[in-house]
Amino acid sequence: MTKKTTRAAAVLAGALTSVAVADLVQPRHSILRNYPVAGYARFLMEKIRPEIQQYFIERNFDGEPFDRNTRTMIYRRAKGKDDHVAFGTERDLGAVGYETLVQSLAPVQPADTDLRVTVGGPDCTRPYSASRFNISAMSFGALSANAVLAMNRGAAEGHFLHDTGEGGLTRYHLRYGADLIWELGSGYFSARTADGRLDREKFVANATRGQVKMIEIKLSQGAKPGIGGVLPKEKITAEVSGIRGVPRDRDCVSPSAHPEFSTPRELVRFVTELRELSGGKPVGIKLCVGDRTQFLALCRAMVEEGTGPDFITVDGAEGGTGSAPLEFQDRLGMRLTEGLMTVENALVATGLRDRVTVGASGKIAGGADIVRRLLQGADIMFAARPMMMAVGCIQAQKCNTGRCPVGVATQDPVRQRAVDVDDKGPRVRRYHDATVKEAVALMAAMGASSPAELTHDMGRIVLGPDETRSYADAYRWLTPGELLEPSTDTPADWVRDWERADADSFRV
Ligand SMILES: Cc1cc2nc3c(=O)[nH]c(=O)nc-3n(C[C@H](O)[C@H](O)[C@H](O)COP(=O)(O)O)c2cc1C
Ligand code: SF4
Structure with missing residues (x-):
């Protein structure tokens, strides 16, 4: 280890010790009183939890208030992109409360109207x-x-x-x-x-x-x-x-x-x-x-x-x-x-x-x-x-x-x-x-x-x-x-x- 690295390590150890002492005596956060320094990991996880949830855990259909499929539909329509999806529904069509529309055996041509x-x-x-x-x-x-x-x-x-x-x-x-x-x-x-x-x-x-x-x-x-x-x-x-x-x-x-x-x-x-x-x-x-x-x-x-x-x-x-x-x-x-x-x-x-x-x-x-x-x-x-x-x-x-x-x-x-x-x-x-x-x-x-x-x-x-x-x-x-x-x-x-x-x- 060079002299420089040894000095840096000593400074870091000193800083961590000071933080640890401050954590031990501060009255507001119980987690830091029991787990000085390490307790900050929990705060970090809490902070990035929504992003982790949204990017890695949430499925296409269970995000709230708006699921990923709905959000993607909005973004694609807003950008003027194709909003079709492949392979079939991911929803549980039998879930209690699920609502569907009834198609006709005599469909009509979509009317040329904006429905005002x-x-x-x-x-x-x-x-x-x-x-x-x-x-x-x-x-x-x-x-x-x-x-x-x-x-x-x-x-x-x-x-x-x-x-x-x-x-x-x-x-x-x-x-x-x-x-x-x-x-x-x-x-x-x-x-x-x-x-x-x-x-x-x-x-x-x-x-x-x-x-x-x-x-x-x-x-x-x-x-x-x-x-x-x-x-x-x-x-x-x-x-x-x-x-x-x-x-x-x-x-x-x-x-x-x-x-x-x-x-x-x-x-x-x-x-x-x-x-x-x-x-x-x-x-x-x-x-x-x-x-x-x-x-x-x-x-x-x-x-x-x-x-x-x-x-x-x-x-x-x-x-x-x-x-x-x-x-x-x-x-x-x-x-x-x-x-x-x-x-x-x-x-x-x-x-x-x-x-x-x-x-x-x-x-x-x-x-x-x-x-x-x-x-x-x-x-x-x-x-x-x-x-x-x-x-x-x-x-x-x-x-x-x-x-x-x-x-x-x-x-x-x-x-x-x-x-x-x-x-x-x-x-x-x-x-x-x-x-x-x-x-x-x-x-x-x-x-x-x-x-x-x-x-x-x-x-x-x-x-x-x-x-x-x-x-x-x-x-x-x-x-x-x-x-x-x-x-x-x-x-x-x-x-x-x-x-x-x-x-x-x-x-x-
Ligand atoms: C950021 C924000 C601000 C809102 N401000 C008002 C408001 O000033 N007056 C009101 O009647 N509703 C307000 N709402 C409620 C919306 O107008 C709407 O009724 C409600 O969000 C349901 O629609 P949504 O599911 O499409 O968001 C607000 C909603 C949001 C998200
Ligand atoms: S407007 Fe949308 S992106 Fe901005 S804070 Fe509200 S929910 Fe988040």
Whole structure:
């Protein structure tokens, strides 16, 4: 051993000894007190665990929230590459809960249509013709400026909706001219008075912009129902703080409930007021369904007031978020299938279905998801995380830290350079177009030229090892107006909940 190496070894040994002594006496990490120095290996493994899981352990079909097959499909469609796969399905087609679509022995030619649907009930004077597949609400703040710009550009090129999210209507949403849903959460950002109420003048100024096609009042979101929007302070830059009018030294937490209304009837009247202030544009609500009676209370208020939201977007409990407590993500709210069917049944049975467009969000990533949700009662679909993937998200799940490795969910100017708007904008458009095309192709294979031709017989669900049923047979679908004049056949639990529903209280 040379003198130099001996000296280096001595320095290293000295450094390790100092670290070991510091580890032994420090009070915070038990593992280091018992395993000085060596304990750091555990921290390292914990840190790279998600990457090891994703790159080496996860199979094509079991990654969560989106499996590798789905992610690859999105990336390939976004890049305009061939998205076909070889050799047959890897899924367990017999797994309980697995859902399939029913093909026809008389398939039709895929219709030359992009499946648009008109949103706007009888009180709306400026209905909007919407794509069936759109960008779900995600705020500037949760997303980087470049991610918002790329989505806005994609939506403008592909003529579909870009939902602003509750963080306000910003210059990034206006940059490329995409049609917008302006979302108002309980913080009313971009139309907020100093004491947190809705500023009517500011509302009119934004709602009457030509680019704003629809307005959405956010009641709740599947990943965190019951709490308002949360933006961690790590992501509150001077610009975000200016847009929202909030301080930078603490998380930005919107109130759980809207200060402008507290009962179903007040909500319906608020919708009417916003529709009038906007000049007759469609005004809707977004919610994750919880208690069925509460939703029926809203229906009762609509029946009694003779008006209501033009659209209702149902977000499934499986939905995503930029930041929310684990317990809220895991244990609150109805998943999309149950939420959608509840809303569909409630609107049909109270005679309101014809005046409301039903939206759906929650892991809608491919054409089959669109068709499945159409069958379950939705008219219009929204995607958030799949659109993030189209602009480069790799599902690293660090959106709340401000350290998104690909610049999608961060305010760090260096990191967000990774999102090249000229490249990623067209990706969003290509992903949208290919997915809608696939939905049309699937419907054609099912013998349907349009969503109007879909029936509940065309979806099947696995109920047990030897049992599958159509949606028509597996679920009880209420008939038009059934709750208004129940018969002995009407399910007793629905009748009970309808009787309990009070237009003047959300409390059950
Ligand atoms: C980063 C991020 C930010 C979001 N911000 C909002 C928001 O501001 N308002 C809202 O209503 N939903 C918000 N959501 C929920 C989505 O709009 C959507 O309802 C949910 O993620 C389900 O869709 P997905 O499965 O396609 O992601 C956000 C989701 C993500 C991932
Ligand atoms: S890459 Fe990770 S941190 Fe960035 S947006 Fe996707 S999930 Fe969030």
